[in-house]
């Protein structure tokens with residue numbers, strides 16, 4: 001239980017409190033009571049990992065009733081973020097209201113999706129759960145250090161159809177106008193919905209910030225409109241309660257563009273938007289999660305068809321031979337058809353990947369590894385994209401074994417008469433590659449060791 005959120009808080013919180021009283025009226029006290037409680041925790045499964053649900057501690061999870069792959073968990077007794085399963089990409093930890101955003105966007109397998117403000121990647125990884133091989137996800141964040149975290153999360157989920165970029169989304173307007181079937185605009189906001197879980201959100205809140213964010217959000221809506229295909233859908237969301245950043249911005253879109261507001265289904269505890277029954281608001285006293293707003297908009301105009309340049313596979317003969325030999329010696333899968341080499345770094349790309357010109361790209365498809373001189377060093381993401389049967393050689397250890405503890409710590413294991421590369425698995429799920437000679441040399445990424 002938390003202290004009263006207004007104790008020790010400055011004038012800014014009194015101002016927020018007054019605004020919430022105006023908004024919620026008789027229901028305000030229930031809201032204030034809910035803010036004294038602890039925030040709730042949840043995760044969703046990586047659906048490309050078979051039977052991943054079985055590795056969760058069933059005693060401390062409860063099914064999220066409205067998110068197909070989502071589960072609440074009891075943080076007092078269960079810490080899935082510290083488990084090797086997390087490092088094997090079996091799930092993503094995300095706030096349970098935030099999960100509704102990607103869940104409620106009707107993504108089709110072949111969609112081209114842009115997650116405009118994507119870091120750290122909670123919505124992107126859920127989009128990947130819904131995309132097929134022909135689909136595409138561009139996950140972007142303007143802030144480079146946050147985009148690097150996004151890239152790590154995309155890597156852990158081993159998403160092949162994703163390109164991770166770090167740019168002002170406005171720069172896509174020239175290259176990809178009318179390109180996307182679906183766009184998630186999870187906008188930077190004043191963060192009022194996160195006051196229970198993030199002290200910083202409270203400390204930095206001000207009415208000025210609300211107004212500044214509302215302006216930035218309008219510019220992002222302008223861009224999203226241009227990037228959507230005719231008939232495409234924009235999911236606009238924030239984790240704040242202010243009408244200026246939510247319903248007012250949706251009205252801005254409706255007044256300035258030929259867009260239609262699509263009704264979202266309100267399940268238990270989800271509230272309607274203010275004078276906007278199609279939108280969803282989540283409040284912590286009505287819904288088991290933090291504050292969230294979301295509205296779904298459809299682009300209604302017909303516009304000229306555009307042509308887009310696609311990126312072509314590009315790899316030297318020498319590098320291709322080295323990668324092919326690695327696959328033949330160590331894996332039971334074929335070398336991917338479309339490879340892209342960048343300074344010795346090899347990516348599996350998809351034929352539908354657009355050429356993004358000079359936009360900063362952090363990840364272009366699945367990173368396979370690096371060709372150095374005449375050998376290949378396979379990557380963490382390649383290991384995570386494979387199944388147990390895809391490895392010619394592997395060592396499979398239980399989640400709570402000493403071997404897995406040592407491995408995550410970065411230690412080598414004693415050799416077992418094997419040679420070459422193989423997979424270290426945790427209860428059947430790949431965690432990394434190893435290289436065996438006189439020891440089982442650890443290839444788990446240095447930055448993730450603990």
Ligand SMILES: C[S@@+](CC[C@H](N)C(=O)[O-])C[C@H]1O[C@@H](n2cnc3c(N)ncnc32)[C@H](O)[C@@H]1O
Pocket residue numbers: 098116117118119120121122123124140141142143146167168169186187188189220
């Ligand atoms: C609410 S967070 C996104 C959370 C993310 N969608 C998720 O589910 O993990 C908003 C993000 O917007 C980014 N951002 C801020 N201004 C932006 C802009 N003009 N264009 C793109 N991203 C922006 C911030 O760096 C921040 O990472």
